[in-house]
Amino acid sequence: MLQYVFQVTKYDPEDRDERGHYVGTEDIVSDQGPVEAAYLAAVAEFAADTGVERLIIREPETAAFANFGLEPPVPGNGLAGLFPDGMAGYHDGAEVTTEVGLELVRAMLRDNGAWCRLEVEDRFLVHVGYDQYVYVGSDRPCERALTRTQDLGLFSERLEQSPYDIVIEDENENERRPADSVFWDQVTELVATGRAGLLEERPVRNASRWHRLAEGDVDQIRERLAPRAIVAVWPGISSDRQTVLASLPDDYLVRLVWEDQDGQIHSLITDDARSETLPTARAVMALSCIADEQPPLLAAVLPDTDGVLRARWGSERDQEHLRAGHS
Numbered sequence: 001m002l003q004y005v006f007q008v009t010k011y012d013p014e015d016r017d018e019r020g021h022y023v024g025t026e027d028i029v030s031d032q033g034p035v036e037a038a039y040l041a042a043v044a045e046f047a048a049d050t051g052v053e054r055l056i057i058r059e060p061e062t063a064a065f066a067n068f069g070l071e072p073p074v075p076g077n078g079l080a081g082l083f084p085d086g087m088a089g090y091h092d093g094a095e096v097t098t099e100v101g102l103e104l105v106r107a108m109l110r111d112n113g114a115w116c117r118l119e120v121e122d123r124f125l126v127h128v129g130y131d132q133y134v135y136v137g138s139d140r141p142c143e144r145a146l147t148r149t150q151d152l153g154l155f156s157e158r159l160e161q162s163p164y165d166i167v168i169e170d171e172n173e174n175e176r177r178p179a180d181s182v183f184w185d186q187v188t189e190l191v192a193t194g195r196a197g198l199l200e201e202r203p204v205r206n207a208s209r210w211h212r213l214a215e216g217d218v219d220q221i222r223e224r225l226a227p228r229a230i231v232a233v234w235p236g237i238s239s240d241r242q243t244v245l246a247s248l249p250d251d252y253l254v255r256l257v258w259e260d261q262d263g264q265i266h267s268l269i270t271d272d273a274r275s276e277t278l279p280t281a282r283a284v285m286a287l288s289c290i291a292d293e294q295p296p297l298l299a300a301v302l303p304d305t306d307g308v309l310r311a312r313w314g315s316e317r318d319q320e321h322l323r324a325g326h327s
Contacts, residue, residue: 001165002125002137006156008042008149009133010035013157028131029071030109038152039109039134040102043126045145047098050138055101055118055126057094059166059312061205063113071111078104078112090114091203092228092311093304101126105134117164127164135162166312178309179231179300186298187233188218196297197236198257198265198285203229205313210257210265225302228311232296237265237285244284253289258282 015024030036047053063073082100083089089096096104101118108115108128118126125137136142149156177183190196191213199211203226211221213233225231237257238244257267258281269289288294303309 001161002122002139004139004141005125005135005137005159005161006046006142006146007133007135007159008039008154008156010038010154011132013155026132029111030132032110035153036106036109038154039132040105042145042149042152042154043105043134043136044098044102045148046126046136046138046142047101047124049142049145050120050124050140052120052124053098054095055098055120055124057090057096057104058092058117058119059205060090060092060094060116060203061114062207073111073113077114078107078110079114087204087207088226090116091226092313094227109134117166125162125165127162129164135159135164137162176309176311176313177300178307179302180307183298183300184218184222187213190233190297191215191218195235196233198234200232200234200296201225201229202231203227208267210267212259212263212265227302227304229302230311230313231300231302233298234285234287234296237283239283241281241284244286247286255287255289256284257287258284 010026011022012024015022017023047055062077062079079087079090082096082103104114104116104118105126105128107113109132115128123139125135127135129135136145138145146156187196187199192215196213199213199221201209201211203209211224213221213236234257237259241258253269253271255267255269257265259265261282263282301309301311301313303311
């Protein structure tokens with residue numbers, strides 16, 4: 001845990017009621033102008049004061065089926081142009097320059113749809129919260145950055161820790177199976193016996209990439225997966241589209257997975273699956289969105305190239321996903 005953590009905001013602490021709630025006139029969305037620029041300048045100053053020039057993306061997300069932000073997400077979730085290979089560079093453990101990190105902070109301030117933690121282990125962190133609250137942590141007191149923050153018209157308050165620190169209270173409860181050689185041997189066996197047909201790769205929370213599994217292709221697919229992604233193995237999809245859609249329940253969300261005429265596999269979450277005609281689908285599968293109701297055959301997290309599992313995926317949904325597929 002970092003020794004120096006600060007809440008940085010545009011909200012004057014004097015404008016609070018007896019319960020500590022802000023009652024001033026500042027808007028809770030970004031002005032996309034001078035105040036936003038002040039936030040970015042303050043974060044840059046803290047990074048410079050700490051002596052970091054590169055940041056690590058942790059637990060990245062994109063907008064889900066139900067977006068609870070105050071502003072609608074924009075196409076591309078605010079990530080357009082930030083990574084040379086589209087979203088391929090947006091994954092847990094990806095290292096970015098402070099300039100790219102500041103653009104990610106901008107996207108989060110604007111509620112564009114993407115969210116992540118930006119950190120340097122044991123040295124620095126930037127977390128963006130709701131309503132324009134930003135949390136910056138350092139292993140140094142950052143006196144120059146604090147003065148600069150005040151000069152920019154922002155307010156800083158010392159905290160014990162960021163409210164967005166990831167906390168895994170019980171390692172056994174939050175067990176994450178590594179996608180090691182034993183896991184891949186099991187995948188190969190499931191494919192060879194016809195029980196597995198799809199591999200879901202989830203490098204970003206709320207976003208999946210799909211790979212058709214065929215005998216002899218497992219090693220090639222494995223080489224293309226993003227670092228630290230959650231991977232899940234599923235049965236194959238059915239060419240009997242009408243039967244699959246007719247069997248869907250009426251009263252909750254489902255996740256449709258389908259293959260188009262070019263062999264590309266897509267997915268979406270919907271609450272009205274029967275209205276989805278999927279005119280280009282060659283095959284389709286429907287998955288329940290209720291945890292444990294339809295678990296994958298296997299699920300695991302990719303370790304780093306040195307074999308160490310450093311991903312910290314820890315939400316209830318992610319852990320249910322991993323435990324359900326843990327054999």
